[in-house]
Amino acid sequence: MAYTGTGTQSDPYIVTTYAELVEKAAESGKYVKIGNDIDVLAEYPNGDVPMLVVNGYVDGDNKTISRIYNTQIAFTIHFNSSSVSYIKNTKFTNIVIATTLMNIDTSSNGHIILENCDFAGIMTGDGQILESGSNYFGSLKGCSFNMSGNSMRLAHITSSCTFTDCNIKLTTQSRYLCNSISRYYTPTFSNCYLEINDSNLEGILSYADGSALFNNTVLDITTQNAVGNINGNNTMVSIFNSTHAPNIATTGNTKGVSDEKWLDVTYLQSIGFNIVEAQE
Amino acid sequence: MARRYLSPEHWLQHCGGAGMSWYIENNRLTHADLPELLPRLSPPYPPGVWYIENRRLTHADLPELLPRLSPPYPPGIWYVQNGKLIHSALPEVLLKGAFCNCSELRTVIIPSTVTYIGPYAFYGTVLRKVVLPDECRYFDTSFPPHCIVTGGHRE
Numbered sequence: 412m413a414y415t416g417t418g419t420q421s422d423p424y425i426v427t428t429y430a431e432l433v434e435k436a437a438e439s440g441k442y443v444k445i446g447n448d449i450d451v452l453a454e455y456p457n458g459d460v461p462m463l464v465v466n467g468y469v470d471g472d473n474k475t476i477s478r479i480y481n482t483q484i485a486f487t488i489h490f491n492s493s494s495v496s497y498i499k500n501t502k503f504t505n506i507v508i509a510t511t512l513m514n515i516d517t518s519s520n521g522h523i524i525l526e527n528c529d530f531a532g533i534m535t536g537d538g539q540i541l542e543s544g545s546n547y548f549g550s551l552k553g554c555s556f557n558m559s560g561n562s563m564r565l566a567h568i569t570s571s572c573t574f575t576d577c578n579i580k581l582t583t584q585s586r587y588l589c590n591s592i593s594r595y596y597t598p599t600f601s602n603c604y605l606e607i608n609d610s611n612l613e614g615i616l617s618y619a620d621g622s623a624l625f626n627n628t629v630l631d632i633t634t635q636n637a638v639g640n641i642n643g644n645n646t647m648v649s650i651f652n653s654t655h656a657p658n659i660a661t662t663g664n665t666k667g668v669s670d671e672k673w674l675d676v677t678y679l680q681s682i683g684f685n686i687v688e689a690q691e
Numbered sequence: 692m693a694r695r696y697l698s699p700e701h702w703l704q705h706c707g708g709a710g711m712s713w714y715i716e717n718n719r720l721t722h723a724d725l726p727e728l729l730p731r732l733s734p735p736y737p738p739g740v741w742y743i744e745n746r747r748l749t750h751a752d753l754p755e756l757l758p759r760l761s762p763p764y765p766p767g768i769w770y771v772q773n774g775k776l777i778h779s780a781l782p783e784v785l786l787k788g789a790f791c792n793c794s795e796l797r798t799v800i801i802p803s804t805v806t807y808i809g810p811y812a813f814y815g816t817v818l819r820k821v822v823l824p825d826e827c828r829y830f831d832t833s834f835p836p837h838c839i840v841t842g843g844h845r846e
Binding site for chain 2: 452458478480502504505507527529530531532533553554555557558559576577578580601602603604627629647673674676679684685686687688689
């Protein structure tokens with residue numbers, strides 16, 4: 412079925428195949444809505460899946476894009492807009508990719524938004540879930556990531572990047588959770604749950620004197636390595652499971668909590684964590 | 692009135708004395724005009740407030756995690772099914788056997804003169820039980836994994 416609509420906000424393109432999505436999302440400033448679930452591998456059985464370049468606004472309308480199978484090209488989703496562009500309300504399941512999942516272009520100023528998007532799958536090579544180019548600002552809200560990979564990082568950051576209300580579960584053997592070209596560029600996590608299992612972890616950020624900023628966030632990192640401080644100089648207290656990573660120190664408003672006290676509401680309240688006793 | 696300081700062990704004992712409007716209920720001092728405290732927060736919770744559900748920390752705006760991979764799997768992925776490691780791109784092993792993979796075969800009568808049933812003879816059928824002559828030899832793979840074999844001798 413061919414797409415419908417004119418690409419305006421009130422009459423978005425309605426696309427029903429991955430090929431149509433790739434074609435229409437690349438149009439600058441246009442609005443695209445996904446009309447049904449899309450099985451990418453069924454559409455491209457040889458695995459030669461084209462890169463999804465986003466220059467406009469994609470609303471997944473809570474549909475699922477499954478089996479993005481791409482072991483050749485570096486990026487699966489590429490934001491290329493010089494202004495604001497977004498993907499919202501989309502589930503990406505059964506992802507199998509070689510390297511970087513999403514890239515934000517480095518050539519011009521812009522701001523990308525990922526909102527209410529879920530990503531689940533594996534990365535077979537060395538790469539990151541999000542690569543953020545200079546002058547670009549990435550904002551991720553209400554997203555989940557359940558990914559594993561041999562050498563996978565959450566983000567390679569060369570500009571600001573914020574994660575809000577994100578549920579992140581990664582199993583990897585990467586040296587760093589995030590790469591950064593400068594200690595001044597740090598990711599910020601607010602109201603997030605980070606469950607990271609990384610036996611090879613050496614740092615949260617690749618700069619020894621830099622750190623991600625955590626605000627009202629739960630950090631459950633499992634590693635036996637000695638990793639630099641986890642810094643929490645933010646307004647609200649974050650908690651860190653000190654049993655699962657005994658060699659990581661915390662500073663500021665990030666508080667180490669042993670496994671024994673991890674679900675002890677009274678204790679968590681006593682250290683300033685914003686938690687309530689759940690009611691039936 | 693002079694201020695009186697009480698040790699914790701005398702707190703409930705003395706403050707609940709006669710002539711005072713205070714009394715002790717559920718091990719706590721109270722009086723008739725004292726309003727009950729409301730719970731600090733109750734569902735649905737405001738954004739950013741953590742609580743514990745199913746032994747896990749969560750909050751109202753936190754999305755659920757999707758499973759990393761689920762069927763149908765993309766190519767090149769190993770998975771475990773029925774206790775066996777399977778690769779989505781591997782061709783199926785062709786099994787040899789007279790009735791192998793006859794997926795509609797539900798019942799069979801083995802004559803009393805049969806003395807040998809080879810590997811994979813009935814593998815891949817839907818046989819649930821089979822009765823063999825006492826002298827009949829057979830193999831682990833002669834019948835489907837959950838088929839109940841009565842009689843015979845397994846090799």
